[in-house]
Every structure is written in C-alpha cells, then in structure tokens.
Amino acid sequence: MEELNKISYLDYNATTPIDPRVFKAMLPFLKDNFANPSSTHHFGQSINGKVKQAREQIADFINAESNELIFTSGATEAINIAIKGIAESYSNKGKHIITLSTEHKAVLDTCKDLERKGFEVTYLPVQPNGLIDLVELKQVIRPDTILVSVMYINNETGVIQPIKEIATLTHQNGALFITDATQAVGKIEIDVDALGIDLLCFSGHKMYAPKGIGALYVRNKTKLTPQTHGGGHEQGLRSGTLNVPGIIALAKACEIASEEMALNQRKISALRDKLETEFLELPNTSLIGDLENRIFNTTNICFKGQDANVLIGRMKNIAVSNGSACSSAVIEPSHVLKAMGLNDDDAFASLRFSLGKYNTIEDIETVVNKIKELTQPNFKYA
Template sequence: MTQKHNISYLDYNSTTPIDSRVLDAMLPFLKNSFGNSSSTHHFGQIINESVTQARSQVAHFINSESSEIIFTSGATEAVNLAIKGVAESYKIKGNHIITVSTEHKAVLDTCKDLERKGFEVTFLPVKENGLLSLDLLEESIRTDTILVSVMFVNNETGVIQPVKKIAEIAHEKGALFMTDATQAVGKIEVDVRDLGIDLLCFSGHKMYAPKGVGALFVRKSDKRVNLTSQTHGGGHEIGLRSGTLNVPGIIALAKACEISSQEMKRNRKIISDLRNTLEYELLKIPNTSLNGDLTKRIYNTTNICFKGQDANVLIGRMKNIAVSNGSACSSAVFEPSHVLKSMGLIDDDALASLRFSLGKYNTIEDVKLVVEKIKKLTEPQ
C-alpha cells in the first residue's frame, strides 16, 4: 500500500496518508453538511452537534474533558497559543520560561520571539542519548519560572522524555508544564490526567487525518491554566481561538482518534517489528551508528548516521524512496540538524544522518527495498 506510484514511504513523522475511513467520515462535511457550526439556524446547529461529539471523542482519547479541547489549524498554532498565552497571562508572576534545545522549531522560534519581547528563556541541553537531565531541569527552575515546555517524543530521533516526572518537578516549583505531543498522540497512550500535563499540542496529519487541523489541551480541572488569546475576532473556542471552525478537519481528527484507540496496540507490534528489522540491517553497514537512546524512544523511528556520506545526496539518489534528514518544517534551510548537534554530533556526522519513520501502511517489502538501495549507495566506489 505504501508503494503507490512506486514509492516506498518511510517519512511518517513528517506526514501520514489519510486513512480511508477518516476520509469517509469527513467527506459529508465537505459536500452536503457544509454549514457553519456557529450559525444559529437549524442547519448550523445540526453541524454543531457533530462538532460537539467530535470534541468529546478527541477529549476521551487523551482522558480530558471536552471543554479542555481547543481546535486549531495544527500543532504549530497550538504551540504558539499555549506558550504566548501563558507568557502574557503570567507575566506579573514572572518572565522566565524553560524549554529544551532539541524541541521542534515551533517551540524554539516561539520562545525566541518572546525573548525579543523581554522574556527570559533557558534552552536546556540534552545528554548524548537525547534525554534531558532531570537534575539540571530542577536546578534551572526559578521562582519567576512560569512555564516548562518539553517535547514528549522527538520528531527526529524518536527519543521519549519522562514527561510525568518533568511535570512533577515543574509543579513542585510552581510552574506550569506543557508538552508538544505531536509525535506521541496516536502512536502511544497519552493520558493527560495521569501524566500531570497542563498544556498539550498535537496535529491531525501525524495520525492519518488531513493537514490543517490540530488541537490544544488546556487543563481546567485541578489546576487552572489561564491563557491570553492570540487570535481575535468572534470569540470561537471559548474565546481562545477565533475563526470559523474547520468542521471537516475536526470530524476527521475525531475519527483518527477513534481508529487509533482501537488499533494502536496492533499497529505498535507490526511497526516495531518492521523498524527493528530495518535498523538491524542498516547498522550492519560499515561506519553506521544509531542517533538517540536505544530503548527510551518511539517504536516507529530510527535515526542513523552513515559516516562519510551526504544525507541530501543519498535522498536525492533514492528516487523511489521517501526518507528524511531532519524535520520537514526546516528542510528549506540547508544546515546540520539542531537536534543532532545538541546531542553532540559534529556537523559532518549530523549531515550524514537519515531519519526513517514508519507507519501502519508499511510492509516488509518497503524495508527490503530501502535496505537494498542504501547498501548499494553506500558501497565504496
């Protein structure tokens, strides 16, 4: 199924194909049920009921209340709303924010924008395996720290941070905890109550829904989290995100959550086996090494350094294979991965690294093709 148009697609962390069941669920809202869910007429209210049901499905998927789900255009918008919203709401308490050097650019660039506006941001380093030092985090939190933002699963290496423990440390020090869970939601169980998360962001297009829809979880129970709206004009989404709702996208996101809840365990076993086979075979190639922790990582991702190679050249020569040399959101900028450099890789090794991210439509044939092609391309000439 992944080899449509003769392409073996191993770039699921960048984006996923739409599940046909998700497409079927959203199509009626692109055709006959096209109304505005905010309209007061009967047609609009019927559609609003579908949005309400979808919100409940998404909330149930991460164990939150429906009123705690804010629909957005994706994780990047959710990240901006969360970080800037907290900064503006809590600036009387303090102006210090903590994040990590290996975060997605959505978090890093948002924090840098706040620095230009007078906020102080600490960008914590990571260890060679990509994990954050909890002792360093604890030492870095100050009385004026208002937010700690740490990515759940890294998009380039798949490294999983201990978010539950991080949340505990942040709360003990009186700070809020936010996580960009874009690469976690839909792949592994995410329970915002159990994990103690205050703010959580994710996108539909990483979990077999279309691009252009995502969500922000904003905790309201137990610990009140206040955000200042960043988009004005209509007061939609309890005043936090104005704009006519993307009803087809919202319906699609809810369906994707429903499917994930039913198939996550099965997908995990199949995808994990494929990833492990791929990784085992590729690491047989001379001068290769794994980037990131061997065990504390998501099951669909492997990031491998092919020392002495140029990742961009390899990608360009694999016309029928889709893999990545980093985040798709940064691919317009030709420079070493900031994630890998933060983990201590020199520029040449970072530029020689490839990310392989698998999904539920991959097959063993995809794996065999990729291994065969890369072995051929990396053979000494």
C-alpha cells in the same frame, strides 16, 4: 492509497496519508453537511452537534474534559497560542521559561520571539542520548519560572522524554508544564491527568487525518491570553470558523488509533527493528538516540562519511528524511543532532526513517538494498 503503493514511504513523522475510513467520515462535511456550526438555524446547530460529539471523542482519547480542548490548524498554531498565551497571562509572576535545545522550531522560534519582548528563556542541553537531565532541570527552575516546555517524543530521533517526572518537578516549583505531543498522540496511550500535563499540542496529519487540523489541550483554570481576535470561537482562544471536516476527521482518526494502537506497535516495531539490523551491520554506521526510551516507529542512523542530502536525491521512489520537514529547506546540520553532540559532518550524514501502518517488508527491503548500493565504497554516481 494507490500513489503510496508506488513509493517506499518512510517519512511518516513528516506527514501521514489519510486513512480511507477517515476520508469517508469527513467527506459528507465537505459536500452536503457544509453549514457553519456557529449559525443559529437548525442546519447549523445540527452540524454543531456533530462537532460537540467529535470534541468529546477526541478529549476522551487523551482523558481530558471536552471544554479543555481547543481546535487549531495544527500543532504549530497550538504551540504559539499556548506559549504566548501563558507568557502574557503569567508575566506578573515571572518572565522565565525553560525548554530544551532539541525542541521543534515551533517552540524554539516562539521562545525567541518572547525573548525579544523581555522574557528570559533557558534552553537546556540534552544528554548524548537525547534525554533531559532532570537534575539540571531542578537546578535551573526558579521562583519566577512560569512555564516548562518539553517535547513528548522527538520528531527526529524518536526519543521519549520522562514527561510525568518533568511535570511533577515543574509543579513542585509552581510552574506550568506544556508538551508538544505531535509524535505521541495516536501512537501511544496518553492520559493528561495521570501525567500531570497542563497544556498539550498535536496535529491530525501525523495520525492519518488531513493537514490543517490540530488541537490544544488546556487544563481547566489555566489562564491564556488570546492571540487572535474576531468572533470569540473556541472560548475566545482561537477565533475563526471551525474546520468541521477536519474536526470530524480527527475524531475518526482517534477512534481508529484507539482500536489499532497495539497492533500498529507490534507490526511497525518489527519492521523498524529489521531496518536497523540491516543498516547497523554496515561499517561506519551508528544509531542516534536512546535504545530504551524511544518510540517504536522511528530510527535515526548516521552513515559516517556520507551526505544525507545526496543519498535522498539519488533514491527515486523512496521517501526518507534528513531531519524535520518543517526546516528541511534550510541547508544546515540538524539542531537536534548537534545538541546531542554530533559534529557537522556526522549530522549531515544522518538519515531519519519513520515508519507507519501502511509499510510492508517490501518497503524495508527496497530501502535497505538501495542505501546499501549507494553507500558501498566503489559506488560511482552516474
């Protein structure tokens, strides 16, 4: 964590540092315990036993059965496997899919690809606070709708969607429900059974595990057409040698999150509230999203008249974001903020602050003081 101490890192929604306990747990599987879990010899089967144990632990974390969990390289791959797999498996019932205009690009781009293959996709708008309009969802869902896809917690605004209500409405109309829970797993308790979720995707690197490991929950009896072939791993849905160190790390991250979730919520929300209070006292600032239905670690603030990219570039040793890390190389206004009704100038003037368990009050003070300095009317760039 030495490098992290050199910067004020408020970009945890993009990625998190590996928890030292997670790193310690995965290290033996990078070195000595290297056998392929698919091998039939004793060494391989001993590693397979560890994978099974980890699978059970991760599944239990979201109240799923172990055979309902498919390991992937991350949420993006899980989303592709799920949405495309459902589309192919249920195309005889219909070719209509519903999603939100504020979804992650992994969902939106996958849906665009399916449109090119003859599927019809409805991209529902959201309300100004970023929440879905359930009445509108009820109006657009049809007998030929096969899938509704809604992100659990938005990565840019932290808005939490009413997942249980969406799932209930979806099922009442004979469709399946999938949620991208990348920003939810590890932060809040999730019970896929109680919520009525059919498919759920998440990534390890958003919850203090390494990059390159994720999972897809698929409720039993849900049919998916495989998108990759070559060995029949993961019940034939994700062929390829398992990332054993990543799987062990993800299980450990789930264990730690289960033990520390309440503590993290209290600590991080207090820091987030402090940050907001300081910024919203400034003129021409406003909070984007919903004050009630949001995650405790995220705030998106518009600094009207500013250029977020310029601010980020002027903040040495400070890490914040102007949108999703997965599309940050594209110089265009956030599609999420635009969908919520912001104009281009205000979207370009907005910064996302996403906090994590290693943040301190000193981080908050450093970021607040620097942005106040950069946004004062008489500030002159060197």
